[in-house]
Amino acid sequence: MSEWLPETPRTLAFPTAAYVTLAGADWLASASPHPDEMHALWATRPAAPSVLPCGTAFDVINAPALFGRRMVDRLWSDGPGSGPVAAHRGRILLFAAPGTAQRLPALLGWEEWATAVPPLLCHGSGDAVTVPPLHPCRGATEDAPAIGPFLAAEEPSAPAGSRWLVAPDVRDPWLPGPDVLLWACVRAARSVAGPEQETAAQHPVSALTRG
Template identity: 35%
Template structure:
């Protein structure tokens, strides 16, 4: 008796991840790569590579929220748990130590991390697409290049100026972030609480 050969199995779509609300790794990565021109890596979750199209300032979420209220509109901002990533122009990570010195923050330990070449951040789902509970989210999503006319780009260091309204966006942003990080650290110290442990290595200057 000739055995019955079962029909071929239907392959699942490549990169399908049921934990991400049915969105595939390919769909998420394609949006960043094709719509924004950003490099990605990994699959669960997708990561955005820093140091190419942008760098990132990573700070405690509370300090980041307070800083954003002070500086107003800025570049894309992502939230992952208790950490906030503020996207800035590529090369900003290299400029940060000197900029903090110029802003007179050089002698202060800050829970502030700059990610440049070789770094990566978790990619939130594209705007309007759901993600799993606890996933990274865009607080200020990026716009595709064809939609960016009249919208702010990545905060950049275009030259040193005063700390007033004519200062470059990166200077205002870094000064506000450093102020709020230091304020949060002092608040915890006064309350007798230890400094929060950061997932990334904070900058410290002696």
């Protein structure tokens, strides 16, 4: 299964949006049972993080900073891209399709590389996550480590703040499902294991994604 990548949209350029657009804010607010209250909160406290429930508009896969950045790098360099991605208190939050939080751990349980994947926190129905402010605070990204094609493999952990790496910018963003994130987990784990295994894994996936 780890060699197979489902048919998914792909954006060739890595996004750099650091702030949420109005359409993206509408999408985030749709996760709340009271969207208007979320918009009112953001209007009065634009620089403050907020808490949103998971399970309806999105699930969230919460990964350690370095491994999470490796996952995002693989998604954008060899895969279909990602949905919104945030950094929060030294962790990477990957926004995923509803239901992913329940299915991803089960898929990892069948994967031979599961022991090389650090513990992931999977937030789904009944859970809530803290999301960054819609707009970054002044200086929030000045010393931020790069991700995507320019990811340095030995970068230190993300800063303790809360910021968007790939900010929501449309009303109905594409979100990766459990099989896509399983693929990203395995590719990230293999990149740590050694370049020969990573190269061997790349060729069949490249043929599927670019063929």
